[in-house]
Amino acid sequence: MSISVLGAGAFGTALAISLAQDGRAVGLWARDPGDMASARENTRRLPGFAFPDSLTVLEKIEDVQTSDIILLAVPMQKLAGFLAENATLFQDKTLVACCKGVDLQSGLGPAEIIQRSCPSATPAILSGPSFAVDIAAGLPTALTLACEDGEALQAALSTKNIRLYRSSDLIGVEIGGALKNVVAIACGIAIGAGLGESARAALMTRGYAEMQRYAALKGANSDTLSGLSGFGDLTLTCSSAKSRNYSFGLALGHGDPLPEGTTVEGRATAKAVSNFAQSANIEMPIAQMVVAVLDKQLTIGQAVESLLSRPLKEE
Ligand SMILES: NC(=O)C1=CN([C@@H]2O[C@H](COP(=O)(O)OP(=O)(O)OC[C@H]3O[C@@H](n4cnc5c(N)ncnc54)[C@H](OP(=O)(O)O)[C@@H]3O)[C@@H](O)[C@H]2O)C=CC1
Numbered sequence: 001m002s003i004s005v006l007g008a009g010a011f012g013t014a015l016a017i018s019l020a021q022d023g024r025a026v027g028l029w030a031r032d033p034g035d036m037a038s039a040r041e042n043t044r045r046l047p048g049f050a051f052p053d054s055l056t057v058l059e060k061i062e063d064v065q066t067s068d069i070i071l072l073a074v075p076m077q078k079l080a081g082f083l084a085e086n087a088t089l090f091q092d093k094t095l096v097a098c099c100k101g102v103d104l105q106s107g108l109g110p111a112e113i114i115q116r117s118c119p120s121a122t123p124a125i126l127s128g129p130s131f132a133v134d135i136a137a138g139l140p141t142a143l144t145l146a147c148e149d150g151e152a153l154q155a156a157l158s159t160k161n162i163r164l165y166r167s168s169d170l171i172g173v174e175i176g177g178a179l180k181n182v183v184a185i186a187c188g189i190a191i192g193a194g195l196g197e198s199a200r201a202a203l204m205t206r207g208y209a210e211m212q213r214y215a216a217l218k219g220a221n222s223d224t225l226s227g228l229s230g231f232g233d234l235t236l237t238c239s240s241a242k243s244r245n246y247s248f249g250l251a252l253g254h255g256d257p258l259p260e261g262t263t264v265e266g267r268a269t270a271k272a273v274s275n276f277a278q279s280a281n282i283e284m285p286i287a288q289m290v291v292a293v294l295d296k297q298l299t300i301g302q303a304v305e306s307l308l309s310r311p312l313k314e315e
């Protein structure tokens with residue numbers, strides 16, 4: 001089966017490199033390829049990793065039509081527009097969303113967005129703990145691939161270094177990847193503001209409880225969040241300065257200038273899930289505090305006070 005990756009940011013490029021390292025023919029498309037085709041490297045988004053011979057930089061997006069499997073690696077808030085613009089190219093394809101988040105405008109995750117824009121396509125979600133640089137460097141990684149009847153897809157996308165576990169719970173898998181970024185921002189804020197590692201552990205655990213509440217209302221399988229795409233990615237993202245979400249929180253907590261021009265998915269997703277929590281009347285205080293701090297409605301001190309003064313309850 002032929003594979004293409006659309007969106008040549010750090011992650012799309014890393015996945016294309018890993019898949020092509022195994023000798024598969026892989027197409028990589030960027031809206032602005034720069035010198036990628038001649039340099040055989042993505043010097044702007046993932047410098048230092050040479051393209052294997054079997055990776056082709058696609059000249060135009062229409063070239064994707066020869067592929068059966070298409071990995072979508074554009075940022076989450078761009079996914080709906082991107083699919084709407086190119087829907088005719090994607091009929092009957094397997095579309096694997098690699099982005100993590102909830103669309104702010106619609107409140108939907110990638111699986112439903114794919115279903116709405118491209119009803120004849122088969123949606124799949126690739127998620128789990130993995131930094132693009134680790135994948136590109138060939139370091140061992142385990143991820144979750146969610147798809148109905150996904151065995152052939154699992155085989156097609158597994159590589160020497162990426163071990164894929166299969167799931168049929170698309171909603172549960174995408175929710176883990178989306179919401180862990182919100183908790184990672186909260187954890188970064190806590191560490192950046194000097195609140196300590198015990199506070200981070202509390203935020204991770206209570207953040208996980210918020211993820212479970214949200215997932216249950218969205219109809220996810222209750223076990224899915226304990227896997228790679230939930231617990232696994234939460235652990236990685238809340239504890240590593242390689243994470244852009246965590247680093248964004250660190251800068252915010254420390255009062256440093258915020259990183260610009262990087263994809264920090266948790267910002268918009270925090271707003272999307274807070275809106276949902278309000279309308280569904282469920283408690284997601286950590287997500288709501290992240291939004292309040294981002295929007296400067298509360299200082300970090302006021303947000304901490306608000307979290308600590310909530311009514312006492314059973315765990
Ligand atoms: N980086 C990582 O370690 C991981 C990332 N992810 C997820 O992958 C997704 C992408 O992240 P990542 O690759 O890191 O992001 P980057 O910030 O590295 O790159 C984003 C890429 O998307 C392109 N892009 C933006 N808008 C559009 C559009 N409308 N049409 C086509 N291309 C577009 C950008 O193009 P241009 O360069 O022209 O601006 C850029 O190449 C995110 O959802 C992220 O959560 C998941 C796991 C790991």
Ligand SMILES: O=C(CO)COP(=O)(O)O
Binds near residue numbers: 129130236244263
């Ligand atoms: O999703 C990721 C790790 O699994 C990457 O996290 P960041 O987007 O925070 O860098």
